[in-house]
Amino acid sequence: MDRGIIDLSEVTKSFGAVHALRGVDLTIRSGEALGLVGHNGAGKSTLMHILTGTVAPTAGIISADQNQRPDYDVNIAKMLGIRCVFQELSLCPNLTVAENTCITHRPLSGLGWRKRAGKLIIGKLDEIFPGHGIMPGAIVSDLSIGRRQMVEIARAFTKTDIIPRLIILDEPTSSLDPSTSQQLLSFMRRFVSEGGATIFISHLLQEILDYCDRIVVMRDGRVVADDIATEFGRSKLITTMGGAAGGHQVSSPESARSASSTGNLRVRYRAKTQPTGIELSVHAGEIVGLAGLAGHGQSLSLIEIFEAAGGRPGRIEVNGQVALVAGDRQTDGIFPLWSIADNITVRSLTALTRGALISQQRAGELAKSWKERIGIRTPDLDNNILSLSGGNQQKALFARAFGSNAETILMDDPMRGVDIGTKLDVYRLIEHEAEQGRCFLWYTTEMDELAYCHKIYIFRNRQIVAQLSQDELTEERVIHSSFQEAV
Numbered sequence: 425m426d427r428g429i430i431d432l433s434e435v436t437k438s439f440g441a442v443h444a445l446r447g448v449d450l451t452i453r454s455g456e457a458l459g460l461v462g463h464n465g466a467g468k469s470t471l472m473h474i475l476t477g478t479v480a481p482t483a484g485i486i487s488a489d490q491n492q493r494p495d496y497d498v499n500i501a502k503m504l505g506i507r508c509v510f511q512e513l514s515l516c517p518n519l520t521v522a523e524n525t526c527i528t529h530r531p532l533s534g535l536g537w538r539k540r541a542g543k544l545i546i547g548k549l550d551e552i553f554p555g556h557g558i559m560p561g562a563i564v565s566d567l568s569i570g571r572r573q574m575v576e577i578a579r580a581f582t583k584t585d586i587i588p589r590l591i592i593l594d595e596p597t598s599s600l601d602p603s604t605s606q607q608l609l610s611f612m613r614r615f616v617s618e619g620g621a622t623i624f625i626s627h628l629l630q631e632i633l634d635y636c637d638r639i640v641v642m643r644d645g646r647v648v649a650d651d652i653a654t655e656f657g658r659s660k661l662i663t664t665m666g667g668a669a670g671g672h673q674v675s676s677p678e679s680a681r682s683a684s685s686t687g688n689l690r691v692r693y694r695a696k697t698q699p700t701g702i703e704l705s706v707h708a709g710e711i712v713g714l715a716g717l718a719g720h721g722q723s724l725s726l727i728e729i730f731e732a733a734g735g736r737p738g739r740i741e742v743n744g745q746v747a748l749v750a751g752d753r754q755t756d757g758i759f760p761l762w763s764i765a766d767n768i769t770v771r772s773l774t775a776l777t778r779g780a781l782i783s784q785q786r787a788g789e790l791a792k793s794w795k796e797r798i799g800i801r802t803p804d805l806d807n808n809i810l811s812l813s814g815g816n817q818q819k820a821l822f823a824r825a826f827g828s829n830a831e832t833i834l835m836d837d838p839m840r841g842v843d844i845g846t847k848l849d850v851y852r853l854i855e856h857e858a859e860q861g862r863c864f865l866w867y868t869t870e871m872d873e874l875a876y877c878h879k880i881y882i883f884r885n886r887q888i889v890a891q892l893s894q895d896e897l898t899e900e901r902v903i904h905s906s907f908q909e910a911v
């Protein structure tokens with residue numbers, strides 16, 4: 425348990441004026457699951473890029489197996505068996521699951537490589553995620569974000585010529601439903617018990633506390649705490665992370681108990697495969713949750729509702745303006761070539777137009793007010809959106825929807841990569857906006873978030889199989905309904 429695979433000493437990294445890392449010391453040991461937490465923009469992903477050699481530090485010393493390596497780069501990291509499941513999934517979307525496996529495994533060449541690659545990846549998927557339902561010939565772009573994440577995770581743990589020794593998991597559970605997350609975390613424990621090491625980054629603090637041996641807390645580019653997990657509790661972690669997270673407590677919102685389905689009807693929806701049965705409805709002022717195992721039709725229903733806005737009522741009825749906060753921000757959310765400000769204001773262009781022209785002044789004011797309200801960490805809103813950390817990109821998507829004129833906001837598991845302090849701020853914002861008459865249709869894979877909803881619909885096989893009021897909500901009921909046709 426004490427063999428250091430890799431040591432960082434006084435590592436710094438700057439991107440122009442942004443100091444992403446300011447003198448980080450860190451040792452990673454075999455047989456240990458290390459939990460890494462910190463607010464959005466604290467420097468976690470940058471640190472992981474340094475460990476995988478994809479980013480070179482501005483200054484500092486990297487040692488591998490107790491030898492200083494000034495030449496440390498991607499190839500050395502690869503030879504050491506250091507691999508990363510990055511937050512922004514890195515599979516090639518136009519290739520199959522098997523072909524993507526081949527990319528990272530050189531020995532999978534020659535006659536029959538596709539078959540061998542398929543066998544390798546499916547074997548690992550079976551081991552980590554029994555019952556995954558993924559085929560080796562599936563094109564990656566056809567898979568849901570959760571399944572893509574599962575493939576990416578399984579690929580990181582596969583072995584051919586090089587034994588994986590350190591696997592970095594950068595927020596892997598944020599795209600997985602609770603039962604799939606559980607499968608991964610159990611596998612992670614098996615991997616470290618056999619001598620492997622993991623770095624597990626998550627904004628779900630309970631996962632870190634329950635499944636990691638040691639916890640490192642980062643704040644503003646520095647390591648501010650590094651200790652065994654039993655020395656931390658949830659509130660100590662939040663306080664140590666500081667910033668917006670400090671001092672907040674998660675509480676079950678009382679307002680969610682007072683159902684308010686008396687306002688105007690905003691959305692009525694019936695699944696295509698369910699001409700009779702439970703119909704979903706959302707009224708002004710309501711926060712409505714969608715739950716169930718990932719990939720069972722929740723995101724699809726949001727897209728159908730989004731597309732039906734402005735159309736004639738039929739199977740789906742939508743009254744008023746609608747905005748969508750995407751969970752898969754890379755595919756459905758951000759405009760990667762645009763600035764942060766343009767990404768925020770794009771949903772409000774009609775409101776920002778004076779005569780035939782967009783008022784740059786009003787657009788700037790709108791972006792600035794939401795930067796402050798939601799805490800987007802950037803020195804300049806005119807910077808490209810990709811200069812933001814993942815969580816801050818997600819905040820820009822919230823700002824886009826909340827800053828628009830939409831009466832109904834659809835949220836597709838939108839807290840992926842958002843830190844606990846910001847989450848609590850967004851929860852409060854949602855409650856406040858609902859009190860003002862806005863309504864929310866919120867697909868979430870985080871059980872805690874259902875506590876904010878007035879009512880919850882549970883999806884299974886693209887059908888709504890149960891409806892729960894806030895008073896009826898328990899984790900057992902959600903899990904039971906997710907697996908069975910009826911409660």
Ligand SMILES: Nc1ncnc2c1ncn2[C@@H]1O[C@H](COP(=O)(O)OP(=O)(O)OP(=O)(O)O)[C@@H](O)[C@H]1O
Pocket residue numbers: 439442443444462463464465466467468469470471511801810811812813814815816841843
């Ligand atoms: N390529 C880049 N160009 C400019 N700034 C960058 C770049 N990559 C990261 N940064 C900045 O470095 C800081 C640290 O970002 P990083 O992605 O490491 O944070 P993080 O802790 O992983 O955040 P999150 O929890 O949101 O993923 C942020 O201020 C970010 O905007």
